[in-house]
Amino acid sequence: MNARLRALAPYLLVLAGAAVLLWKTYHFGFTPRGDRPGPDVWPRAILLLAMLACVVRVVAVLRHPRNPDPVLIRDVMDNALAEQERAAEAAQRYPWLLGIGIALTIAYVALLGTLGFAVDTALYLAAMIRTGRYRRWPVIAAVAVAGSLVFMFVFMKIVYLSLPIGRPPFDAVSLALMQLMGIR
């Protein structure tokens, strides 16, 4: 993907999404009440303004592809933040770590009802810490198990939060731990 297209992509994406949602606003099923503004007026105004902002950026990128974004605040802040941004840009990236992190979080949420909080959380913590490139397995295991149990105790016993216990056979683990901690 060339640089100009990469710069345009987010705006084109927002523009397309806003266009679809704008179309949706014409299909809100409601009965108008006299001359009162309907429930479509406010979101439609927001969408039109968002589209206008996108068009402005698209035109700016097309006209001056090398120009950076217009910067607003005082120079001193611009320079400092730009310096930080450049440092972040220059930092090495690990997209596969990001992919694994997102996949693990999705898996954690998806499996919470099945595995129960204790088991799911211990596995998630261990996997996430390892994904973060921490390599001492005994520490990972200890932190994951202890973290899961402490969270379970604090939220179920002290905050009285009803955390998922899971489905058979995993619920047996949760129930045993709850009994051990005196959680009813």
Added chain:
Amino acid sequence: MLDVLHQLGVGFLHVLAPVNFAALVVGLVVGMLVAVLPGLTLVMGVVLALPFTYGMSITPSIILLTAMYISGTYGGAITSILFRIPGEPMDVPLLWDGYAMAHAGQPAQALGWTLFAALTGGLITALVMVTLAVPFAQVALSFDSPEYFAIVLFGFTSVVALGGGSLANALISLFFGMLISTVGVDEIYGVDRFTFGTDILRDGIGYLPVMVGAYGLGEVLIRLEQGFVSPPLSGDGRIATRIPRLAEAWKLRGTFGRSSIVGVLCGVVPGAGATIASFIAYSVEAQYGKSRNLGSGIPEGIVAPQVASTASVGGHMVPLLTLGIPGSGATAVILGAFLLHGVQPGPQIFQTQALLVYAIFASVFLGVIGMGLIGYFAIRPLVKVLYLPEAIVSAFVVLFCLIGAYSEHNNITDLWMIVVFGIVGYLFERWRFPIAPMVLGCILGPIAESSYMTTMISYRNDWTVFFTRPVSATVMALSAAALLYPAYRGFRRRRAAALSASSIAP
């Protein structure tokens, strides 16, 4: 005034009750830890603390979150000065003079000036908050929907104009947040908006999942993509704080005064947070201060940003308490805590919940003093937390985010919102869309819509009412100025660049 002092006295007694005092101390310590810990930000910390307040009564809840907010404005300064690692964006200006002074062999003096500045800024802001809040609330009692709409609009324009970066990107981020707030069943007509036939979306999208996802999970994903690489720590281990003598501080009274004003003003304006205050104060000092050596490690360069960032806290509490309008991410979470306990901040709160309000005021005074004491005596253990592996801290941050979202309704579907907005937060950061306008749009969007609709209904679609009522007209003019000034400045800059290019060309 005597009545205010009496109420404040009662507020102090209330804060000293064991539960409230414990909340204050815990809030101060955790706020400072959060600001020091790598990969954690102040707003993130306040967000993560919210679920712990569900089981508390309202007073300790608000005291805990406010104390975190206060001490968080100081904690990040320690790492900026000692290790050149700004804990928060607001601590970036401290790198220039704070780190330079520490690097020149005076770390204790640099830390002392920062602590003294935070203490002074905090006490000044607490005084201003107590003095301003009651008259502000009395004026706010006369506000009608056009004034509320104008004030919210001003909040939107100021967060866009002051946020740094691209104006268009900030606007798109703001509109995205406002659009999120329209999802669900419309309050007036009872019509589904953008629900796509799903029950999950019919209840709407609360701003807490948006905040927790974008600030919490989103930030962790960004750091994870960078492999959790933290800059190496280069301190010499001899960490101490030397508070400046009063005579030394008196010489900098102009800096203290200017920066306090900047901080409080930036606090009162919705959208302009501690970061803006810190940078503007440094810039004002560079322009109007006596010393011309800013950036070389002088106390003025430390005092100005630190006074302003701590002074902005009390300023933020004024619109939050008197209008129910949060001006920053942290105050948005505090508003969330109010609402979760069934209390709506606004001008009436001074009548209906006077004890709570004055307990909050008193907690700000005590919090600032406590911050000073903890900052002075506990600096060594505080710095030790920097050595915690970021992978472990981040895994727990995500877990806090998820449990926080789950605990609001005991519903796993809320966790999906966190995941979605975590990815949105990551994409925003990658594509350089600022997150703050989205969050503010999401929070203030419903207030803006309801005040706009009420105005239109009450004044029979006469939109000129926004410009004919004195208060709303003035605020609308300020909003226009906030948006047009950056555009004008950009135009002048481009013209100057074009002129210099043409003069260089043969």
